[in-house]
Amino acid sequence: MKKKAQLMSHPFTIILTLVLAALIMFFGVSAIINLVKVSSQVDLAAFRTSLQKEVDTYYNLDEGSQKTITLQLPGEVSYVCFVDQSMPIDYSLIPNSKENLVKVITNKNVFPIPEMGQPSLDPINIEHLKPESNPLCIKTANRLVAKITSQGTHVSISQ
Numbered sequence: 001m002k003k004k005a006q007l008m009s010h011p012f013t014i015i016l017t018l019v020l021a022a023l024i025m026f027f028g029v030s031a032i033i034n035l036v037k038v039s040s041q042v043d044l045a046a047f048r049t050s051l052q053k054e055v056d057t058y059y060n061l062d063e064g065s066q067k068t069i070t071l072q073l074p075g076e077v078s079y080v081c082f083v084d085q086s087m088p089i090d091y092s093l094i095p096n097s098k099e100n101l102v103k104v105i106t107n108k109n110v111f112p113i114p115e116m117g118q119p120s121l122d123p124i125n126i127e128h129l130k131p132e133s134n135p136l137c138i139k140t141a142n143r144l145v146a147k148i149t150s151q152g153t154h155v156s157i158s159q
Contacts, residue, residue: 040074044112047071047144048124051110058150059128066149073140077121079113080144082131082157089134102135113137132158 050071058065073080079095085106091099098113101120105111108123109130130151138146138159149156 040076043072043074044121047073052126054148055126055129055155058148058155061150063150063152066147068147071144073143075142076114076118077112077140078115079137079139081111081113081135081137083109083135084130085109087134093135093137095137128154130154130156132156
């Protein structure tokens with residue numbers, strides 16, 4: 001026959017097990033969310049490195065050399081806007097209400113634009129790169145497809 005103390009400890013064991021399971025689930029989900037964020041940052045850094053490498057290659061080639069590039073992007077990027085800060089910019093062409101970002105940050109020339117309602121992503125600077133129109137915003141679907149052309153003094157980018 002079970003003693004009364006043994007009967008009282010059984011519900012406590014079940015409750016403790018449920019609390020521990022909930023904590024494990026909470027920390028597991030938060031770790032996965034952080035991993036997805038880091039993955040997105042890595043994808044954006046790889047995009048920046050690949051784009052700079054392509055621009056550097058074509059900057060050093062003969063004028064008129066061109067190539068269509070395809071670069072991977074994080075899933076939350078819906079547009080990539082290229083601007084020439086030294087020329088007048090038509091801010092009305094910048095999608096998803098991100099024109100203030102371009103107005104405020106004047107030392108960058110590539111702006112990954114996230115889907116509407118998402119937080120802004122860090123803009124980047126690619127040396128020797130200028131858009132054919134100002135700004136040039138290209139719609140993306142996890143990748144950027146654009147044409148780069150050596151102009152001698154810089155590399156132009158177009159759709």
